[in-house]
Amino acid sequence: xxxxxxxNKEHLLSIxxxxxxxxxxxxxxxxxxWNIKNIESHFSKNNNYSLGYFKDNNLxxxxxxxxxxxxxxxxxxxxxxxxxxxxxxxxxxxxxxxYIETNNVNISKIFIEVAEDNxxxxxxxxKNNFVFLNFRHNYYRYNDKNIHAKxxxxxxxxx
Numbered sequence: 001x002x003x004x005x006x007x008n009k010e011h012l013l014s015i016x017x018x019x020x021x022x023x024x025x026x027x028x029x030x031x032x033x034w035n036i037k038n039i040e041s042h043f044s045k046n047n048n049y050s051l052g053y054f055k056d057n058n059l060x061x062x063x064x065x066x067x068x069x070x071x072x073x074x075x076x077x078x079x080x081x082x083x084x085x086x087x088x089x090x091x092x093x094x095x096x097x098x099y100i101e102t103n104n105v106n107i108s109k110i111f112i113e114v115a116e117d118n119x120x121x122x123x124x125x126x127k128n129n130f131v132f133l134n135f136r137h138n139y140y141r142y143n144d145k146n147i148h149a150k151x152x153x154x155x156x157x158x159x
Contacts, residue, residue: 004099007052007062009043012036014052014059018084025085031142034080039064042079049076049107051099053083053092060084061092063100065110073108076100081112097128101156108156113149122150130154 007015016036019026042048042064053061061083067074083092100107113136114121130152138146 001056003054004051004096005054007043007050007059008048009040011052011059012040012043015039015062018059018062022082022084026082028142029080029082034064042066051096053096055087060087061096063093063096067107070108074106075109075111076107078110078112093124094128097154110154110156111151113151116148116150125152125154128154 019036019039043050045066047067049065049067051063052059062080063078064080065076065078067076081093081096083090097110100110110130111133112125112130114125116122116135131154133151133153136149136151138148141147
């Protein structure tokens with residue numbers, strides 16, 4: 001059975017297992033500062049908004065973000081959207097994004113920054129109706145190289 005649910009510190013063991021099972025692919029996030037300790041700290045924040053996609057009670061996808069108060073509603077800043085390599089191309093990441101639109105009427109916008117050389121992620125966000133907002137110059141640094149971030153926004157229409 002597949003389900004999406006909010007995740008927090010109570011799910012830390014599942015997150016640790018998920019990261020260990022996907023260590024080669026997850027290294028990108030580790031290189032930009034998202035190790036297990038940082039994720040655990042993130043889960044302690046009052047504005048943590050994170051989702052897990054569970055398949056037969058096994059975590060196979062995560063969305064980790066922060067809510068930011070904006071008048072009467074909230075914006076969501078996504079930090080991580082990651083699906084296990086063997087579960088990709090099954091629309092899990094899209095289902096996580098759609099969950100926000102259909103189950104959280106208080107979130108009006110979603111923001112994400114993507115390394116400009118991450119063409120797969122850029123294509124994914126564009127297919128999911130994110131629009132380019134601006135650049136953050138030299139935002140990432142890995143492999144002794146500065147990489148610009150492309151910032152995207154998705155406005156959520158709750159009707």
